[in-house]
Amino acid sequence: MIVTYGIVKPLVVSMVPAALNSFSNAALKFDGTATVEIPRSDALNWPNSDDTYTISLWANPTALPPYPEWSAIISNIAGGNGSGYCGIFLPPDGLWNFASNGQDVASGGISVNGSAAQANVWQHVAVVQNGVANTNTIYVNGVPGPANTRAASPCNSPAGFSIGSKDGDNFVGMVDDVRIYGSALTEAQVKELFAGKETITP
Numbered sequence: 001m002i003v004t005y006g007i008v009k010p011l012v013v014s015m016v017p018a019a020l021n022s023f024s025n026a027a028l029k030f031d032g033t034a035t036v037e038i039p040r041s042d043a044l045n046w047p048n049s050d051d052t053y054t055i056s057l058w059a060n061p062t063a064l065p066p067y068p069e070w071s072a073i074i075s076n077i078a079g080g081n082g083s084g085y086c087g088i089f090l091p092p093d094g095l096w097n098f099a100s101n102g103q104d105v106a107s108g109g110i111s112v113n114g115s116a117a118q119a120n121v122w123q124h125v126a127v128v129q130n131g132v133a134n135t136n137t138i139y140v141n142g143v144p145g146p147a148n149t150r151a152a153s154p155c156n157s158p159a160g161f162s163i164g165s166k167d168g169d170n171f172v173g174m175v176d177d178v179r180i181y182g183s184a185l186t187e188a189q190v191k192e193l194f195a196g197k198e199t200i201t202p
Contacts, residue, residue, distance in 0.1 A: 053183070136153070
């Protein structure tokens with residue numbers, strides 16, 4: 001899979017999360033227009049409520065979005081009606097958020113909040129959908145937030161993922177070590193990511 005920059009490239013900076021210093025010496029800095037584009041593929045498209053996946057990243061927002069704005073750190077919103085999406089966002093309430101609108105009649109889409117985001121601080125955010133258990137859980141710095149037990153939801157967007165900005169939801173800040181897994185990581189594995197392990201325990 002070839003990942004490309006958008007029309008505007010993010011800056012490459014050396015301010016990485018302390019946990020990643022042993023294997024990473026660069027992060028990307030976004031100005032609200034810069035993006036990194038991940039092309040759509042079947043491997044990153046989950047059309048069923050019982051699908052499982054994990055999205056993990058480090059983020060350092062320069063500022064929290066003012067009401068009523070949202071920031072999309074990573075998402076695959078296609079725009080328009082009738083398209084499903086999922087992603088990690090910063091909404092106006094300042095709580096790390098995972099939202100999914102899979103056009104699933106049973107759930108109607110889901111939104112799961114984590115703890116409060118902090119400006120100018122590196123935070124690790126991971127979202128785990130366990131389709132078998134019908135849960136979505138958001139972790140911030142290795143600590144799980146409330147699981148949404150009603151709404152494991154499809155993420156069946158016709159668009160690929162964008163890091164930094166999507167559909168007018170612009171992110172200003174730094175992002176590092178974005179990982180997407182086609183499985184539901186355990187809490188122990190998420191804590192390994194937060195601890196900065198380059199390769200997590202299977």
